Structure formats: C-alpha cells, structure tokens
Amino acid sequence: MNGNTLVVEDLKTHFFTRAGVVRAVDGVSFEVKPGEVLGLVGESGCGKTVTGFSILGLVDPPGRVVAGRILLEDVDLLQLSEAELRRVRGARVAMVFQDPMMTLNPVLRIDTQMVEAVRAHQAVDNEKAFQLAKEALQRVGIASPEERLRSYPHQFSGGMRQRVAIAIAMLNRPRLIIADEPTTALDVTIQAQILYEAQKLCRESGTALIWITHDLSVVAGLADRICVMYAGRIVESGPVDAVLDAPLHPYTQGLIGSVPSRNRRGSPLAQIPGMMPALTELPPGCAFRGRCARAADACAQQPDLREYKRHLVRCFHPL
Amino acid sequence: MVFVIRRILQSALVVLVMSLVVFVGVNVVGDPVHILISDDMTKEEVDRFVRQLGLDRPLHEQYLHFLANAARGDLGNSFVHGEPALKLILERMPATLELAFAAFLLAVIVGIPLGMYAGLKPEAPASRAIMAGSILGFSLPTFWVGLMMIMVFAVILGWLPSTGRGEFMTWDGLRHLALPAINLALFKMALVTRLARAGTREAALQDYVKFARAKGLSPSRVVLVHVLKNILVPVVTVLGLELGGLIAFSVVTETVFAWPGMGKLLIDSIQRLDRPVVVAYLVITVLMFVVINLVVDLLYAALDPRVRLREMKA
C-alpha cells in the first residue's frame, strides 16, 4: 500500500553451511517508491547482494529466505510459486549484475539473448522482439544497434556490455530494477555515463531503482534515498542529503570519512579500525561494537531501528 | 577461410610425419626383411624379393618408393589372402564404421543427458548413482563385458544373436548390431557422462546462468540453450577424438562378437604375421585420425565464436 513499488519487511536470508549458519540478511526492511532511486550501501560481505537476490528469488542453496515479506506492488513475492515468480522476473522486476563480462552468455549472440528475454514475457513474434531489442539498445545509447545485435558479447567493451545488460533489464518495462554494483568493473568515465543514463531512464519511465554499491560517491550523485547496511542489517537510512551531510550512525560517518576527497589532500585517509565480523560469528548485541569509538555497555544489546531526526538509525548513541 | 586452409596444411604435415614414423618403424626398428617378407620363403626367393622391393637401396630412396606406392594405393599384397592389402582393409571398413558410429551415437545420446542431470542436481541420489555407474563404466574390461553380454542375452535369454553382422539398416542388421554397439559404447558413455557433468556443473555456476534465470526464462530454456551450448564446445572436442578411439577400440569388440570389420582383420593379421595388411591398417587408420582431428578443429571453431576471432587475429 501507500503507492510503494517495493516494500521489504524484516527480510532474513540465511545460509546453512558446514561452518555454521551465515546470517547474510538479518532483518532488513525498506521501501522504494515509483521513479525513486534507492542506494543500498555497504562494504563487501554486508549482505547487500544477497538482499538483491532474495527479492528475485535467486538465492541458491545452501541459502534460503527464512523470514520476512517482500511486497512488489502489494504482491508478496515470497508466497509465489516458482512458475509465478518466473513471470515476475525479467518482466516486473529486473536485475543488472556486477560483472558485464560474465552476465552475457559468451556463445550466444546478443539478439538471441535479448529476444528470448522479450519472448519469455510477451506474446510477440521474433521480428517484433527484434525491433523491441533494437529500440532498447538505442535508448541506452548504443549506435548502429542492428549490427550490434548480430554480434557476440566478447566483441563489446565492458561499458557497452553493461549498457546491453541495462537494455535487457528495461526490455519489458519493469516496475523495479535492481542494479548490483553495475559500474564497479568499469572506467570512471563510463561509469558516469551509465549513471546518468540510468537516472534519466528511471525518471522517464517511473521505474524504481535499487542501486547496490560500496561506493558512496556513486550514490551521492544518483540516489534519492540511501540505506547503509552492515553485517546483514540496515544501520541507517534516510534521504541521501540528510544521511551524507549529517550521518547519525558511527559506521556511516566512518564510511563518509574514508572517501578520499580533495578537501583533505595531504592528510592521512581515515580508516574504520578492524574488520566486519564473519557472518557466522556475529557478536551478540550491536554488530559494529568492536569497531566503534562510542561503544558502551548498552551496546551489548541489539539496538532497534529508530526514527531520529528524519533518518532511521540503529544505534544507542547516534551522532 | 585462411583458418581452414591452415588447418588442412597442418593435417597434411601430420600425415607425412606419421608415414615417416610407420616407415621407420617397419623398416628400421623391425627387421625390414622379416617384416615385409613371408616367413616361409627360401633364401633365393628372399634375395630376389629384397631386390624387387628395393630393400637393398639406401633408406631415403626406399621411403620415396614407399610414398609413391602408397599414393597409388599400393601397399603390398597380403601373404595370407594374396590380395592387395589395401583392398582387404577397405572392404572391411564399412563394418567397422557402422559399429563405431553406432557406439558413438549411443554414447552421446545416453551420456550427455545423464551427465547434464548429474551436473545440475549433484546432490540427488540419482546423480550419485550415475557417477558411480560412470566409474563402473570405465573400469569394466570391454572384452569381458562383451563375453558376459553374449552369455546373458544370447545364450541364456536368447534375445539377440551372439555373433556376426546382419545387413545394414535392416531389422536383422540392427539385432546383430545391438550387443556389439552397446559393448563398445560403454566405456565412452562413462567418459562422456563425466565430461558432461563436469562441464554442466561449471556452467551452472556461471553468472550468465543466473542472469538467464533473472530474465525469467523457463528452466528448460536455460538448460537446453544456455548451458548445453556452453558445454558442447569442450564436449565436442573430446568426442571427436573419442570417435577415433572408438574406431581403434572396435578391434576388441569385433573379436568378441566376430564382427567382420577392420579390427578383426588386424588382429588376425598380427597373429598370422601378415604384415602388409598390418601396415595397410595403420596407414588407413592414421589417415582417418588426421581427418577426424581436422573436422573436430573446424567444428570447434564453428561452435565457439571466440575461437574464430582468435584465429583471425593470429
């Protein structure tokens, strides 16, 4: 309800390995509105990619979603059968992966891979699907799309491949796109172009976008709202300006502080001491305790997400 | 196009090298006189033969002579049958090819689906059974299994004939083909299964498979188009070479089932010291191998677009 495109409520995805239970996603909640860009930020291993896969039902064994609700325009995806979920994937929710080299099948032509994405969801013939693919490529700024369609993935550069992936994601006009670090493997200049185009596409079509990244600078220019994840939980979320200008969680502050920037040229880079704990050995209480300068006895309890000054924060001692 | 020509030239070179090896093997390593001459000739006959064959000439002359003759199709006459050795071999070749191809088809048709299943669901009990079966498959001595098959299906059950070959493409022919083809196929079936499983397991873990699922494609399309095409490339390469192995290994199956192919002729000839036939067999087989390797290379390039690009750049 409330016109949200996506509502995630208390999502828990655990991996049951021989080494123990990995609580990759441990109670994550957020919403995304139509046309909005949500940045899901955190360092490697914090569970952001698994969150993305959980939404699409692509979590492979030994992992599975153990609790929560995922409401895509009021339909709980976790209650759908596999066949129903397949109708949602690629049509109402689409995903762009991180490594463009490996997402496209190297032995199939681009048109094959695009046409099949269309025909899996729309009852059109090959020519029509081909046309749609051509238009999609044009929209992401690929010149001479007909020629490109008949090529193989390895004949493209990394940036182009990622544009193709985005084009594929947009083919069936999804309500939501989940982009998992799509520009991490690309040059900075290409990255800027793709960010710009993604933003434009979403504004124009009203598609909600979840942009998963570890790079704050990417999110700063792109997102409307931001959720910071740590050790499987959201520790802070709010409008991007509010969170980045006045962070409330010590972790967020540490993240912002560790981004190299011109203003602090010459001074040593600030680091967050320590490392994120292994997800099989999460300490009781606040997961960030071991690295937080403000930790106190109260932090032995797991803090809840509370509203504080326009953000939501999971901390007993917000800044 | 350049690629194709290059490969053909390379193959021709290999044929030449192998002819040299066969020649050296026969004329230098083995006693040339003994190897090319029937054992029960008198001394005068031997001397005359030697001069006739030019065995007293220098080696390189002999080699050229050999090549010239081979190009004409003259590889000597069989001691036992008195006919041109090459003719004997070629007469028997269709039978061997029929057997080898049948076994090849069986191995592929059974092996690839089984292997793919085991690769997609590695923990399922059926998969474990398949893998156990594959180890059994390539541990089984082919000749012994052949004997057991005759025992069970021909002697005890009486369902199928035990020896000989029927007419090509008739019901009777197929009945005679069944046991030998299955026997020959077993080993390769096991190998193909393992290969397909390894390839499928690797492919299934790749990002492009996950991406295909994220696009909402049906599982059958994901498997049959995305996964299969990727494993075809390594599997085809190996299979092509295995076809050659099947032709060679048919020697065993032909012996057990009295299948009238080249292999049986070879064994008989080795035992009866009919060396011209042995040489003829080797020449034909080597030629076949080189052609098969060439075809596999070209097929590989056709199936994997990345290879074509690499070759064009090279």
Place this chain on the structure above:
Amino acid sequence: MSARVETLPVVPKPETPLRRLASEFFASRVATGAFAALMVIVFMALFAPFLAPQNPYDLATVTVMDARLAPGERGSAGFLMWLGADGAGRDMWSAILYGLRISLGVGVASGIVALAIGTAIGLLAAYRGGWVDALIMRVVDLQLSFPAILVALILVAILGRGADKVMIALILVQWAYYARTVRGSALVERRKEYVEAAQCLALPASRIVFRHLLPNCLAPMIVVGTLQTAHAISLEATLSFLGVGLPLTEPSLGLLIANGFEYMLSGKYWISFYPGLALLATIMSINLVGDRLRDVLNPRLER
C-alpha cells in the same frame, strides 16, 4: 606440602600434510572401501603361492580329469574348487590368484618405469623451455592424439611377441601422459620468480629441478599414476585377450578370460566370469582410489 604435579601443556599433534591428506581421503566411505579392497587384492597377489590350494602351472598338480568342474565341486586332489576348474583342470581360484599377480605386476611395473621416464622428460621440457620444450611437447601431443590401444597394437606389431616386448609397449604407451602432466605442473612452478632468482645465483639445475619443481608435481603425478596404472592393467588384459599380449607361460587375467571364451556358449561361464570379476575389482578399486585422490589433492571448489 602437597606435591604440585606440573602438567605439560597439551600440544596437539602436528598436522602434517600427509595426515591431513589421509583424513580427507578416508572421509569418503566409498574411497575407504575401495582402498581396503585394493589392499586385499594386493595382498592376495603377493601371497598367491601361500593362498592358492594348488599351483595351476605346476603340471604335476593338475589333472585333466578335473576339467570343467563346476564351482563347488571337489577336485581329484581332494580340495574344494569353489570357483570351478577350467578346460585343463586347473583350479580357478588358484589360477586367478596367480593371474592377479601377473596382471598387477606387469601393470604396476610398466607404470613405474613409464612414470620415471615421463617425469624425467617432462621436467626436462619444463626446465629447458624453448625449442626443447616445443619439440618434446609436439612428440607428446602427437602420441596422445592416438588412442592407447592403437599405439599398443602398432608397437606389438613392430616389436613382435614376448613378455618384454609387451612391457616395452605398455611403457611406451604411458610415458606421454606422465610427461605432459609433469611438464604442466613443473611449468607453473618454473614461472615463479624464485626459480629465476635461484638460476641467477647459479644454483645447479639438478637442485632446482629436484628440490623445487619436482615436489610441485607430486600431487598430479600421484593422481595420474593411479589412473594410469588401472589403464595399463586394463590394456594388458585386453592385449592378452586378443592374443597379442603376454605369452602363455605368463597367464594374466586377460588370458584366463580368453581361455574361457570357447566354453561360454556351452554355459560354463565360470572360466571367464570369475577372472573377469577379479580384473574388474582390481581396476575399479584403483580407479575409485585415484578418483578420490584427485578430488582431495586438487584445489577444492567448495560451492
């Protein structure tokens, strides 16, 4: 004053690579079973003269009166022929034990020699590089592009009959696999920088090769070794069955099976069946062990 007993701190047993390898290997029940079976087979082969009630190749103990006795019947010498007798009256159990000896012996011996030769050549190719490497690998590739059975038949046709010729043929068939495997692993190590450094220090080549390159190859050598040995045993049996392998005086399991061929159609299955079973058991247990070794010794894909 009560005596304070000072206990030494408990030092856990050091985990040598061998111990770790063993514990991983035996974690699989199938592999453990195969290994046990293999040990039993080797034992039986080694102690055949003591385990067999009769020496089947001592003509004095064999009588044709016992010919083709079915399993379970008693022979003239009084002992139970629990696997039956063959066409000449030999006790099958004894024949199999002696046959195992030969099959295993030839297979393992040829494997060891081929391993030595192939390793030496592979190391040479990896260490020298350049045209030496290219030449050697051309030869190896050429040989490996032909099936083993064909190479074996060619060699037997050229060299003639006899136990030594068969050994040579088996060795010549196998060396190329070892050479290629060893060269591959040695090359990986060779390309590492410390080898270059060692060469700059003018360390003798033999030291570099044996102290550094060779240990890196041990794991794949072991895997290839086991699988190749199984292959060699199978190949020798095939050649013997075809009549171009070991001579009658050294009857391996292959020959036993061949001998039983003619009796198959009259229903006397045991003359071929049991030797084949023994051969299968041998080959399969070696393959299972080799397969497990390969899983354990390779970098694991823990997915």
